[in-house]
Amino acid sequence: MITFIVSLVVLVLGYFIYGKMVERIFGPDDRVTPAVERADGVDFIVIPGWKIFMIQFLNIAGTGPIFGAIMGAKFGPSAYLWIVLGCIFAGAVHDYLSGMLSLRHGGAGLPELVGAYLGNTTKRVMLVFSILLLVMVGAVFVYSPAEILKGIWGSGTMWIILIFVYYIIATMLPIDKIIGKVYPLFAFSLLFMAAGLLVCLLLKWPSLPELWDGLGNRAILSGHDSEPIWPCLFITIACGAISGFHATQSPLMARCMKSERSGRPIFYGAMITEGIVALIWATVSMYFFYGEPTAGMAVLSPEKGFSTSAPAVVTLVCNDWLGIVGGILAMLGVVAAPITSGDTAFRSARLIIADFVHLEQRSIRKRLYICIPLFAASIALLLWQIENPNGFNVIWKYFGWANQTLAVFTLWTLTVYLVQQRKPYIITLLPALLMTTVSATFLLVSKQALGLNLTLGYSLGAVVLIVALAWFLKYLQGRKA
Numbered sequence: 001m002i003t004f005i006v007s008l009v010v011l012v013l014g015y016f017i018y019g020k021m022v023e024r025i026f027g028p029d030d031r032v033t034p035a036v037e038r039a040d041g042v043d044f045i046v047i048p049g050w051k052i053f054m055i056q057f058l059n060i061a062g063t064g065p066i067f068g069a070i071m072g073a074k075f076g077p078s079a080y081l082w083i084v085l086g087c088i089f090a091g092a093v094h095d096y097l098s099g100m101l102s103l104r105h106g107g108a109g110l111p112e113l114v115g116a117y118l119g120n121t122t123k124r125v126m127l128v129f130s131i132l133l134l135v136m137v138g139a140v141f142v143y144s145p146a147e148i149l150k151g152i153w154g155s156g157t158m159w160i161i162l163i164f165v166y167y168i169i170a171t172m173l174p175i176d177k178i179i180g181k182v183y184p185l186f187a188f189s190l191l192f193m194a195a196g197l198l199v200c201l202l203l204k205w206p207s208l209p210e211l212w213d214g215l216g217n218r219a220i221l222s223g224h225d226s227e228p229i230w231p232c233l234f235i236t237i238a239c240g241a242i243s244g245f246h247a248t249q250s251p252l253m254a255r256c257m258k259s260e261r262s263g264r265p266i267f268y269g270a271m272i273t274e275g276i277v278a279l280i281w282a283t284v285s286m287y288f289f290y291g292e293p294t295a296g297m298a299v300l301s302p303e304k305g306f307s308t309s310a311p312a313v314v315t316l317v318c319n320d321w322l323g324i325v326g327g328i329l330a331m332l333g334v335v336a337a338p339i340t341s342g343d344t345a346f347r348s349a350r351l352i353i354a355d356f357v358h359l360e361q362r363s364i365r366k367r368l369y370i371c372i373p374l375f376a377a378s379i380a381l382l383l384w385q386i387e388n389p390n391g392f393n394v395i396w397k398y399f400g401w402a403n404q405t406l407a408v409f410t411l412w413t414l415t416v417y418l419v420q421q422r423k424p425y426i427i428t429l430l431p432a433l434l435m436t437t438v439s440a441t442f443l444l445v446s447k448q449a450l451g452l453n454l455t456l457g458y459s460l461g462a463v464v465l466i467v468a469l470a471w472f473l474k475y476l477q478g479r480k481a
Contacts, residue, residue, distance in 0.1 A: 001201070002209045003013060003077060004283045007084045011275050013090035019268040022093055025423050026100050028260035030056030034107035035256050042174045043351060044107065047256040049266065051110045054184035057270040059249040060095070061190060062141060062341035064239020065278035066334060067310040072237035073285030074306070075229050076218025077211045079330035082233055083282060086241030092268045094242055094407060097414045097428065099250035099267040100260065104279060107255035109352040114409055117416040120194040126409055127356055130248055130392055134349040135374070136399045137245065138167065139381040141342030145335045160382070163339055168375060170343040171350060172367055175256065179344070186336035191316065192279045193334070197284055200321045206281065219306075220289065227446060228454060231438040231461070235446075237402050240278020242435065244406025245341075246271070248348045287315055349374055401449070405439045408432065417474070419479065433468055440464040 038044045047055075072079045102108055103118065109131055115123025146159035170178045201242050209218060219226035227236075234241070250267060257266065288296035289306060300316040301308045308316070314334055350370045354361050411432035418425035441451045441461030452460075 001205055001208055001283075003080050004201070004279065005206070007080050007279055008276065010084050011087060011272055011279065014084075014092070015269060015272045018088050019092060019264055020415070022096055022268065022427060023264045025418075025427065026097060026263075028100065028263055031260065033103060033260065033326050034254065034260060038255075040107065040360075042361055043252075044255045045175055045180075046258045047175075047180050049257070049259075049262045051180060051184055052253050052256055052262070053266050053270055054187040055179060056249065056253045056266055057273050058183050058187040058190065058337060058340050059244065059344045060246045060254070060270060060341075061187075061237065061241065061274050061277065061337050062137075062245075063334065063338045064243060064245075065274045066281050066314060068237045068280040068282035069240050070285045070288075070310040070313050072233055072240075073282045074226065074289055075233045075236075076216065076290070077209045077213060077286075078215040078217075078229060078233060079237060079282045080211065080279070081215070082237055082239050083275055083278050084284060086234075086237075086314045087271060087278075089369070089427075090411075090434070091240075091242035091246070091270040093427055093431065094244075094410055095246045095250055095271045096263060096267040097417075098247040098410050099254050100263050100345065101414065101417060102251040102254040103257065107251055109251050109355050110406075110410065111352055112355050113362075114413045117413045117420070118409070120410070124134065127352065129406065129409075130352055131374075132351050133245065133399070133402045134352075135378050135381060136247060137345035137404070138342045138349075138378045140399055141338035141345070142167070142378075142382055143385055145338050146200070148315075148335055160386075163342075164221075164340070164375075164379070164382075167343045167346055168371070168413055171346040171371060172364065175347075179340075179347075183340055186340055190277070190334075190337055191273075193322070194280050196297040196322050197280050197317070201280070201283055201287075204287075206287045208286045209290050227448075230458075231441040232446060234435075234438040235404055235442050237278065237282075238400060238403050240275055240282075242404070242407050242431065244403050244408070244410055247406065247410040248346055248352070251351070252344060252348055265417075284317055285313060288317065289440070290342070312388070346371075346374060346378070401439065401442055404435060404442075407434045408439055411435060416475070419476065429472065433465060436468045437461050437465045 035046045037045050039046070069079070069083070072082070096211050098110070098113070101113055104288045108116075109130075111123050111127040114126040142160055142163050143154075146163060149159045150156040152230060217226055217229040230265060239245070257263070288300070288308070296317070297305050297308055300320055301312065304312070312336075318334075350367065351361070353359075353374070354366075359366055359369065411428050415425050415428040415432050418428060441457060441464070444452050444460050445454055445457035
């Protein structure tokens with residue numbers, strides 16, 4: 001628990017110290033924001049700052065900081081390091097600068113930003129990549145809450161239809177009609193769950209693995225089959241440390257901000273809050289898998305033990321620790337989070353396509369031009385997922401890799417921006433190099449991808465790192481010439 005407490009304090013300090021430094025580097029000012037300058041009553045609408053924070057937090061969270069943290073905790077205490085350092089120095093920087101850059105470009109979506117700094121070819125690649133990722137998010141985040149809800153009442157098919165109908169309505173309506181009114185309540189549920197579990201942890205004060213007990217893959221040391229800690233930990237825990245999906249969501253909120261100066265609490269702050277949620281769930285999961293003298297799984301889930309799935313861990317822990325009322329609120333947060341992330345994923349996809357084809361979105365008819373094929377593609381993917389027993393796992397694996405690869409493109413975009421502005425680009429260069437190497441190495445060594453020998457895979461990953469650094473140095477040299 002000492003590692004957990006220290007990590008919690010460091011995350012909070014990171015917001016006030018490093019977050020302030022990043023804000024100073026960017027330099028927000030009092031210029032007119034897109035929400036005021038381009039107000040259209042649909043997507044460009046001024047919303048109070050506290051609401052934007054709650055919506056941003058819910059949009060970027062989904063089930064990522066919960067399920068990802070649970071699966072990442074199986075690696076052991078090294079998960080703490082990645083959540084804390086990744087969140088402060090990579091994820092929150094990524095979210096803040098991508099959101100603020102969108103503000104400076106009229107609320108532009110991620111492909112537009114990438115095209116402005118990495119060229120039109122990369123922009124077209126990012127357009128396809130982003131839409132595919134967002135459609136995957138929509139399909140995955142229909143299926144997972146439906147699976148949870150059918151266990152409470154009704155059938156999976158019924159819930160899938162109802163969630164999809166909601167997606168269509170929420171994607172089409174102005175952002176302040178549903179998202180602006182209901183999402184802060186769902187965000188509260190998610191925060192309540194985290195706060196409740198934090199109190200339980202402090203009262204129980206369980207004996208857990210600490211950093212000084214070793215950073216090796218604890219799953220393997222405990223005799224369980226597991227992926228290599230490098231780079232798989234960095235893919236497994238995404239939303240609690242850094243996630244490219246966030247860069248598709250930040251422009252939605254950039255179109256609703258009245259002042260640039262609220263960017264740090266909204267973008268950097270929401271990511272730190274998500275990191276805290278991930279930290280809490282990672283700690284709860286450490287107790288579940290490795291607690292002493294008796295691990296929680298031995299008490300709560302003796303029939304499955306270490307193989308207990310992430311959703312099952314959530315249900316078992318919430319019901320056991322938070323009681324009936326707390327468990328209901330917790331499950332509301334777990335169910336609402338993916339649903340709300342799914343509909344904002346579709347909304348983001350609609351706006352990205354609209355920006356690319358220069359199609360205004362004031363009229364419902366023109367929104368339908370984009371939404372109909374978008375939803376058709378997602379329904380096709382969803383049907384494939386349902387028909388294939390392992391469909392959800394396959395989509396989730398590719399979503400995880402695509403998510404971090406999207407962060408790679410975003411970080412390089414931000415690095416080029418900082419270079420052009422003659423600002424300290426080191427704050428994004430180091431995360432860009434790290435995530436480039438992580439994404440490439442994952443494809444090489446993971447059992448979910450090529451599954452190469454670790455020595456060969458790591459060597460090729462090092463080559464990717466060298467090539468990326470050489471490309472950047474060549475770019476810098478060209479700027480000086």
